[in-house]
Amino acid sequence: xxxxxxxxxxxxxxxxxxxxxxxxxxxxxxxxxxxxxxxxxxxxxxxxxxxxxxxxxxxxxxxxxxxxxxxxxxxxxxxxxxxxxxxxxxxxxxxxxxxxxxxxxxxxxxxxxxxxxxxxxxxxxxxxxxxxxxxxxxxxxxxxxxxxxxxxxxxxxxxxxxxxxxxxxxxxxxxxxxxxxxxxxxxxxx
Numbered sequence: 032x033x034x035x036x037x038x039x040x041x042x043x044x045x046x047x048x049x050x051x052x053x054x055x056x057x058x059x060x061x062x063x064x065x066x067x068x069x070x071x072x073x074x075x076x077x078x079x080x081x082x083x084x085x086x087x088x089x090x091x092x093x094x095x096x097x098x099x100x101x102x103x104x105x106x107x108x109x110x111x112x113x114x115x116x117x118x119x120x121x122x123x124x125x126x127x128x129x130x131x132x133x134x135x136x137x138x139x140x141x142x143x144x145x146x147x148x149x150x151x152x153x154x155x156x157x158x159x160x161x162x163x164x165x166x167x168x169x170x171x172x173x174x175x176x177x178x179x180x181x182x183x184x185x186x187x188x189x190x191x192x193x194x195x196x197x198x199x200x201x202x203x204x205x206x207x208x209x210x211x212x213x214x215x216x217x218x219x220x221x
Contacts, residue, residue, distance in 0.1 A: 046098050047099075048105075051095030056095065056106075057083055057086065060103060061082065064106075066147055085108065088110060090110045092163060094162055104146065105146035107143065109139055109172075119140075128196075134171065134212045138212070139168075146159075172215055174187065175199065178198060178206065187211050188211075189220070191213040195212045
């Protein structure tokens, strides 16, 4: 039996990546996000409303990572950027300041990407983000991530994302974010 670095627990089972009905699995997705991102109960309610609103949009695409038993252990969703949506209106001034607001056109935005902590460091996040962006018709991708040196940000940099704006403040967020952009297709490891 293989053991992980997480207290001698056996390695988690393989998870398959494929399309997921975000609206139908919203509570499962939020459970993963709450563990991966450290959400409080009040934040979960707000994010549930936002996720359901996004799931209803025509161009939203979602992938999930599920165990053979059907447990959702990771997910990603995104959509072509719309300059009139909240996220875009918040990041626009930061990008415009450095002459990078053209990134808001022709971009596929990764709205959320989360992997259950027990399934992290196994390549699921990489698979989710590369598979969803591989189907994008846009020439580039955007995302925002907490502006710290984290495994997520290291993954994004490794995939070809670069920092377009740092210290971005989203209303209600406790920490500043970085807005990152990459040309598609994303870089692959050699």
